[in-house]
Amino acid sequence: MSARNPIIAVTGSSGAGTSTTTESFEHIFRSLNIKPAMVEGDSFHRFSRQEMGVERRKAEEEQRTISYFGEQANDFDSLESLFKDYSERGVGKVRRYLHTFDEAVPYNQMPGTFTPWEDMGQGTDLLFYEGLHGGVVTEKNDVAKHVDLLIGMVPIVNLEWIQKIHRDINQRGHSREAVTASIVRSMEDYISYITPQFSKTHINFQRVPTVDTSNPFSAKAIPTLDESFVVIRFRESSNVDFPYYLRMIQGSFMSRVNTLVVPGGKMGLAMELILKPLIQDLMTKKAEANSQLDWMSDL
């Protein structure tokens, strides 16, 4: 954690909607005139798509599993180093994992490969991470401890699978069978590495559909925002102005003392009302820390 170089992380499983909700953050950053350093979690996979195929076959032969959710397939050392370096010095190293031809062509590369590592951060106001492991803690690594604002993006699991299946088939060119197999293979790591993060988050946004999703593997479409509610759970609720949110967000209600529920269509508005003041607060603390440093260096 660092007042001078804050880190915001949106963490969620594959298909949870972390990339989609990044648009809401970008909107807030623009409106507050914030220049973020953007980091995609998939950059910290250890293997290219081809290498992962080899690792998967090796694992099968040895009767173990490997998945994109776990430590074997992700470089938590580099992720933690990035967060540490950024919080200490406002810089770090990133790369991108290119999922699709649309993403890969500008780099003259193939889908499923990485761009080279590059320096980033210079001149930015904060680091924004979206991906699988923004709040991960293992025996060896503690990524969560570097994060100033940790947000969980976590649809209920049937919806998460529907979103993943549709996205992977329609945008990433995988077969339904391959996506289903990857969900099955990932289950142990999902429980070990993904879900524990949602107990460390400051706020979770959990989308809950109001239509039947009982067989996610045959769902024809992703339930729309209007076919869902969003359950918003605050870890620390004593400073949360719930009456304000209830007044501002039509159709919202509280289901527990720390939990606000809003109609799905109001998710963007709720994110802006809740997150903008928190991000503004990070910027105020950053300005104070910088002016204190200037004052000390003048002595």
Ligand SMILES: Nc1ncnc2c1ncn2[C@@H]1O[C@H](COP(=O)(O)OP(=O)(O)OP(=O)(O)O)[C@@H](O)[C@H]1O
């Ligand atoms: N709130 C939402 N309403 C409707 N569809 C959504 C919503 N959030 C995400 N989706 C859809 O779910 C799919 C997965 O979303 P997205 O790509 O944002 O997931 P992700 O968490 O970034 O996944 P990954 O980490 O695997 O890249 C996309 O097709 C997206 O359009």
Ligand SMILES: O=C(CO)[C@H](O)[C@H](O)COP(=O)(O)O
């Ligand atoms: O979304 C994922 C993890 O978050 C993907 O499963 C992972 O990034 C591999 O991608 P691809 O299947 O496109 O090679």
